[in-house]
Amino acid sequence: MKSLNFLNNLRRETRQFAVIGLGRFGRAVSGTLYKLGYEVLGTDIKESLVAQVLNEKIASSAIQLDSTQPNALKEAGIFEFDTVIVAIGNYLEESIVTALNVKEGGVEWVVAKASSKIHGKLLERVGADLVVFPEYHAGCELAYTLTKPAILERFDLDPDHSIVEIWVPEEFHGKTIEELNLRNRYKINVLATGKEDKFKINPTPQEKLDKNLVMVIIGSNRDIQQLPI
Structure with a gap:
């Protein structure tokens, strides 16, 4: 921090x-x-x-x-x-x-x-x-790009937790945040959804996710890795 x-x-x-x-x-x-x-x-x-x-x-x-x-x-x-x-x-x-x-x-x-x-x-x-540490961060970003292409942006809060911007996974399409039970199932929180310069901050649990949009999430790196991306 x-x-x-x-x-x-x-x-x-x-x-x-x-x-x-x-x-x-x-x-x-x-x-x-x-x-x-x-x-x-x-x-x-x-x-x-x-x-x-x-x-x-x-x-x-x-x-x-x-x-x-x-x-x-x-x-x-x-x-x-x-x-x-x-x-x-x-x-x-x-x-x-x-x-x-x-x-x-x-x-x-x-x-x-x-x-x-x-x-x-x-x-x-x-x-x-x-x-x-530019070389270290560049190496990490390359690794994520090669293995997790759905991750668009990443901000490390500390060695174990990050805020990331990802494409909404295919299996999340058309389902609400509440229905997916993201907080309990994946232990992540959705901070925003949208695309480019049009984002909805703090979406409600009834917000439906769209595979053509991105979502900004916060959580531990281990939990983020478990997402279907």
Whole structure:
């Protein structure tokens, strides 16, 4: 639930982000934020990656600097940003030192990429507000895509529980939530039903399910796996 708390506390008026580390992950974050209309400063120790970001126009600006040096971060104005994303994943020491530097520099929200559980714990110890594991989550998503193609979206609440969006199973078609007895039979709760931008939130037990629609459910991963999808 830490990620939910972080996102709830993140100020809605935040419009400025700094991304430190412009590898594939950092460029993806920078480009997406920039396309969404946010001001993004990209930084990397490698001049070639900085040049690539500028050429691809996936950041408001980009500069070369050594993020393990607090003075370099201060001079670049990194400490003035509301949110800093430390996207350094393959260099453990640089990642941890950078996260420590930006947190000690007064940055309110620090998001850091981790490549292992130990790496993640160390990042949390130095003050990272949110630690993400993109390779791990990408691997999990691929596994679900290959084995459970009916799962459209997934949000992990913790290691054992998730909120998922799935196509209504064929055998649920035309039956009500009450008739299917989903809470007792599968130990899941239906949060919404619908499609695209038209969803009915908290459907009643008398709501009939349609195989051409999707439903958003919450439950344990083990119980979700037992659904006929």
